[in-house]
Amino acid sequence: MKILLLGKTGQVGWELNRTLLTLGDLVALDYPEIDLASAESIRGVVRRVKPNLIINATAYTDVDKAESEPDLAMAINGTGPGILAEEAKRLDAALIHYSTDYVFDGTKGAPYTEEDEPNPINVYGETKLAGERAVQDVGGAYLIFRTSWVYSLRRPCFVTKVLKWAREQETLRIVDDQISSPTWARTLAEATAQVIAQGRGEPVAYLREKRGVYHLAGGGSCSRYEWAKAILELDPSRQKQSLKEILPARSLDFPTPAKRPMISLLNVDKIQKVFSLAIAGWEEGLRLLFDGS
Template sequence: MKILLTGKTGQVGYELERSLQGLGEIIALERSQMDLADLDQVRDVIRAVKPSLIVNPAAYTAVDKAESEPELAMRINGDAPGVMAEEARRLGAAMIHYSTDYVFDGAKTTPYLETDPAGPINVYGATKLAGEQAIQAAGIPYLILRTSWVYGMRGNNFLRTILRLAQEREELRIVADQYGAPTWCRTIAGTTARIVAQSKGASDAQEWRQERSGIYHLTAQGQTTWYGFAQAVLENAALAKKPILTPITTQDYPLPAKRPIHSAMSCEKLMNEFCQLPDWKHALINCFRDTAILNME
């Protein structure tokens, strides 16, 4: 099996290139080799590689900037996945694509199910939803894995921001009225690898189409607020001096893009079909332990 992996230098892409080893021939590409903003290049690369599985973690993820760059965000998050799906159909290939909790409006106070109607309240969420819909419309075997609050020790994310600010400031004011599930990028990649392995290497397109194609929620278990996430980060971080954390409301910290207040998602469907998912606190501890081991080496 030949696997085309996009965005190999991103948080999830970096981990996927490692977790997918042994499941097929992996052609992992970075933006300079396959820029999702260039739809012609996307087509050309897929036609040249001829993969049997496309794994697409690459995306436009600057939630606030998307409000002022809606066309670019839509091209990368909405149009490019549609092109990938069209090319997958030509090849008889399958596709794994990653989406977001931000396709929901946050009005529901219990975890969202895959069957709940989407209703994004920002440009980023709308473009990610468009990507989902384009893949579904292509008539290919697919898995759309919605995740949330992705973090790791690479790239730009909340965990790294807190660690940086903790060394620069004596007080951090953190939003405490938005609820979701912090999810380690390695949890996403490892779960994806287990899914691919269980799906006979994803080469059996008929099996996916009849039994497993669809949308699945893939997050760490449990939920917290950004304030609670920041607390847990500081509890696990080896810092000589830790700042004071002050909880604030969403209204106290206005941003260009609206955020859903409640975006926790139920992962029962994925866990019943494929494998269990870790508690978010346990995953965070493992993230710090892994980093400590790497630093020792």
């Protein structure tokens, strides 16, 4: 099986690049070898590589910047995935694509299932939803994994920011009204690999049979404040922290260009049932990150 992985240096892509090696002949690329904002670039790469399976871990992920660059965000997150899906279908290949809890408005007050109607409240969420719909409209063999609050130590993210702030400041104020589930990039990559492995060399037929949207995130839930506290407690270099106190705050206290959904927690029952996956709690992922990275 020939696998084309896009976004190999991103948080999820980096983990996929090492996890997928045993599953087939892996071609891993990133910008500028492929530009998701260019139909010509996408078509050129896919037609040259001729994969059986495409995994798209690329995205425009800067939620605030997307507010001032909506066209670029839409090209990468909304239009590009649709072209990838068309190219996959043309080759009779399968496509695995990632999306986000930010397709929801966060007002449900309970974990979102795959049946809940998306209603994004920022540009990033709108573009990611457009990408989902473009892939679904093509209707080939696809899986869309919606995930939330992705972290790793490889690129700037909430975890690396909290560790940095704790070494520079004595007081930290973190919002406690945004609730979701932190997801270690490696957890996502490993779950993706387990799903592919279940296809036993026939990924297209298998993924076509299972095609659809799945929620895939760390188990359980927390606020950003609780997440930050857990990060600081598990920090293996705690002695380097200058922090004396961490205080809860409200999102309203920190105005940002993009609005965030308040409770965007994803219900992960479907993926666990369909693929017999056991999803570990979010704290477990954080513990493993600090133990093993």
